[in-house]
Amino acid sequence: MEKFTISTSSRTQFIDITHEVSNAIGNTGITSGAATIYCPHTTGGITINEGADPAVKRDILHMLNSIVPWEADYRHMEGNSPAHIKTLLTGSSAQVIIENSRPCLGTWQRIFFCEYDGPRKRTVWVQAMGR
Numbered sequence: 233m234e235k236f237t238i239s240t241s242s243r244t245q246f247i248d249i250t251h252e253v254s255n256a257i258g259n260t261g262i263t264s265g266a267a268t269i270y271c272p273h274t275t276g277g278i279t280i281n282e283g284a285d286p287a288v289k290r291d292i293l294h295m296l297n298s299i300v301p302w303e304a305d306y307r308h309m310e311g312n313s314p315a316h317i318k319t320l321l322t323g324s325s326a327q328v329i330i331e332n333s334r335p336c337l338g339t340w341q342r343i344f345f346c347e348y349d350g351p352r353k354r355t356v357w358v359q360a361m362g363r
């Protein structure tokens with residue numbers, strides 16, 4: 233399994249990790265198969281979405297913050313229930329097809345780490361399977 237770390241700079245933030253994932257897949261030596269990109273944190277997620285227009289990521293975060301406000305009738309003592317709920321919405325992992333040692337993505341797609349309780353140092357795990 234490959235791992236890499238990133239540092240986030242905001243409470244909620246999408247960070248393009250496509251380059252890091254591509255490097256991690258390259259390190260495995262797998263040329264054709266599939267990879268799981270996994271976030272081992274309960275207040276961060278992984279998703280694939282548009283990376284061409286930065287307004288898309290802004291709009292997604294804007295609506296996530298609207299749907300799951302920071303102030304509400306939460307009981308979790310740590311005080312970061314909204315981050316846990318946003319993680320639930322995007323999920324903790326994504327899968328990509330590997331071809332020619334690289335992740336296959338659509339023209340506008342990028343892989344994002346989703347920070348919901350930053351800023352923090354985060355770890356991403358990548359496990360590739362194939363040949």
Ligand code: ZN
Pocket residue numbers: 308310311312313316
């Ligand atoms: Zn918590």
